[in-house]
Amino acid sequence: MVSQVKIPTLTDAVVRKRGKTIIGPVDLALPRDGFTILLGPNGSGKTTLLRLLHGVERLSAGQLTWATSEALARARQAYVFQSPTILRRTVAQNLAYPLQLVKTPKAEIAAQVADWAARIGLDGALERYAPRLSGGEKQKLALARALIRKPEVLFLDEPSANLDGRATREIEALLIATHQQGTRIVMATHDLGQARRLASDVLFMLRGRIHERGQAPEIFNAPETPQLRAFLDGDIVE
Numbered sequence: 292m293v294s295q296v297k298i299p300t301l302t303d304a305v306v307r308k309r310g311k312t313i314i315g316p317v318d319l320a321l322p323r324d325g326f327t328i329l330l331g332p333n334g335s336g337k338t339t340l341l342r343l344l345h346g347v348e349r350l351s352a353g354q355l356t357w358a359t360s361e362a363l364a365r366a367r368q369a370y371v372f373q374s375p376t377i378l379r380r381t382v383a384q385n386l387a388y389p390l391q392l393v394k395t396p397k398a399e400i401a402a403q404v405a406d407w408a409a410r411i412g413l414d415g416a417l418e419r420y421a422p423r424l425s426g427g428e429k430q431k432l433a434l435a436r437a438l439i440r441k442p443e444v445l446f447l448d449e450p451s452a453n454l455d456g457r458a459t460r461e462i463e464a465l466l467i468a469t470h471q472q473g474t475r476i477v478m479a480t481h482d483l484g485q486a487r488r489l490a491s492d493v494l495f496m497l498r499g500r501i502h503e504r505g506q507a508p509e510i511f512n513a514p515e516t517p518q519l520r521a522f523l524d525g526d527i528v529e
């Protein structure tokens with residue numbers, strides 16, 4: 292059986308907070324595969340849309356429909372925040388934790404921890420106290436922790452904001468490999484260069500709505516709306 296997409300479909304979806312419309316109305320049915328980039332100015336609703344698709348944001352109106360049970364779908368999703376969530380434990384304990392939650396056998400946990408630590412260049416740092424790592428190391432650790440249970444869908448909110456070039460490159464390499472191995476990725480970024488390097492398709496958000504969407508080459512080479520053209524030119528768009 293072909294596995295179903297573990298992302299809900301949005302129909303006329305609206306999110307309001309304190310009387311203000313933050314999202315919508317939005318209709319969105321993302322295809323099963325791809326590396327979708329959410330682009331848009333600050334406050335355009337990227338984080339809120341990611342949270343909706345992850346099933347952790349309440350709709351004020353409209354519908355959110357899961358192709359499979361929500362519980363099953365959410366168990367196969369992972370979410371990486373802009374500021375990495377790190378446990379006050381060692382690097383090894385951080386990596387082991389998601390596997391312990393699903394009662395993975397100890398030998399398997401040890402093998403996975405060693406493998407993932409090596410992939411993020413922290414194999415020499417397994418016993419270090421994770422909160423003392425550098426910003427780039429923490430973000431890589433947060434990403435590895437999200438990936439260690441092999442999610443079918445990965446949501447990322449600005450995963451390399453505030454990181455230097457080297458850490459950004461390492462994170463992008465990990466994301467490309469993850470996508471090539473079959474994980475569906477949806478990621479918000481401000482960084483146009485990063486969007487060009489990674490996107491298979493783009494949703495351009497403006498004032499809580501999807502203003503323009505398309506495959507990456509068309510979006511970057513032939514944007515249709517003046518707002519997206521201005522955004523790609525580096526102008527301020529509101």
Ligand SMILES: Nc1ncnc2c1ncn2[C@@H]1O[C@H](COP(=O)(O)OP(=O)(O)OP(=O)(O)O)[C@@H](O)[C@H]1O
Nearest residue numbers: 308309311313331332333334335336337338339340
């Ligand atoms: N709980 C809340 N109450 C009121 N307004 C909110 C709340 N959460 C978000 N907003 C507002 O909703 C708008 C969209 O926020 P959101 O974080 O989704 O945008 P974003 O595109 O991810 O922005 P950024 O790139 O700055 O993170 C912003 O104007 C924000 O101030």
